[in-house]
Amino acid sequence: MIRISVRSMLLASIFAMSTATTAYADSQWVAASTTFPGSIRAGSREIPVKPGDKTVITIKSLQAGATVTVLNGAEVLTPKPLTADEKGNLSIPLNVPADAETGLHPLTVITQNPASVSQVMLKLSQVVPPKNTEAFRLQTVPVGERAYQSAVSADGELFVTSARGPKEGSRLMRLNAATLAVEAEATLPKDKKGEQIGVFGVGVDNVHHHVWTTNTLAETVTVYDAKTLSVVKAFPEGSVAHPRDVIVDEAHNRAYVSAALTGFIEVYDTKTLEHIGQLEFVVERGKSLFNNTDLALDSAGGKLYGVSRDTPWVGWIDLKTGKSTTVKVPEAQGATDIARDPKTGRLYVVSQETNNVVVLDAQGKVLADTYIGAGGVSVVWDPVTSQVFAATRAGGTVAVLDKDGKLVANIPMDETPNHLTAAPDGTVYLVSMYGTAGDKAQTGSVTKITSKK
DSSP: OOOOOHHHHHHHHHHHHHTOOGGGGGGTTSOOOSSOSSEEEESOSSSOOOTTOEEEEEEESOOTTOEEEEEETTEESSSSOEEOOTTSOEEEEEEOOTTOOSEEEEEEEEEETTTEEEEEEEEEOOOOOOBSGGGEEEEEEEEEETEEEEEEOTTSEEEEEEEEETTTEEEEEEEETTTOOEEEEOOOOBOTTSOBOOOOOEEEETTTTEEEEEETTTTEEEEEETTTOOEEEEOOTTSSSSEEEEEEEGGGTEEEEEETTSSEEEEEETTTTEEEEEEEOOOOSSSOOOOEEEEEEETTTTEEEEEESSSOEEEEEETTTOOEEEEEOTTOSSEEEEEEOTTTOOEEEEETTTTEEEEEOTTOOEEEEEEOOSOEEEEEEETTTTEEEEEETTTTEEEEEETTSOEEEEEEOSSOEEEEEEOTTSOEEEEESSSSTTOTTOEEEEEEEEEOO
């Protein structure tokens, strides 16, 4: 089985040094980089890697000629050091044992020329079979390359973003939520370099008839007229660090934007269209940070909820005092999204690394931990059926859970899910970035999911 421990990591490092070839004899004491000098991924975000599968470790942007050794515990997975090509890239095939346990497996990666030691996680997943699919009706339409998020308005309009397709670029579209027909598309503004300002996150302000979008690459926020899709306000470039999600509190004229992978939330006045402040999720114990991604809002209770992707924290901010509360949830690793049941205060957290939905009570106590499949990426609460819908990116499914976290349905989508939106009437909309793995056209889509009951 693939296992690792602190002791085995130390043994692995000693073993690697003691078995180094004579070609490295003169460079054993070269100072190592404090960071991995390239990028590395084990397995795939888009295809589940299961015990017994063949997969790859993909390394990019090393120095040409750099050598790589990979270990699992004390076991050397590369019998001899492998050399990056002239572009600094390297693909290392890996056969996963059939008796390997599912879960996260840390692999040690050692480079020479330059020297470094790093760790990468290989995630092994189970495949959750389809369940109760006949209870739902699906309608899917293509919406262009790399579709990203959606938001639905009170008058039945669905706003969809596509982030950065290689041919079509970025798009902001308005669809009829009932028929999924495209009704309008925005002309996106350009940045200082004359390039299109791409749209990623999206939220609707029904009171002022505006659509708020996050522009991650330009590090800004743009507001559009919901009817004409013309630009109402473009905030300065560089004013928000990596903006990801936006959520609108219509009762209090506020918009909250997550500065992804930081603890900060930028606050805007939706009436005056001004930036008015900043909130922060603060982890009060230890040195770990709160790397927030998605947000959930309790407008009546005055709380903003968030999850941390790189550290296992869930938190909420009191919107009157600005004080944050954080709860450590080890069951949620790689958390990307959070939803809330307004009646019970329960929280539902979906995570990419642990492939699950964790159910928490209002104080952050774990009530349930449900495995949903590879790469949990988005979750919403359906107020009509009191069910939870959660999408898996690599699994290519939408899981349906009851309020207690029990899996009641699992719907294969044959696409790459990215984002879910729940409408007030109980309709759920899924945005998929593109089709199945290997889809060179990268055609995104929207799927309307309705219950047949």
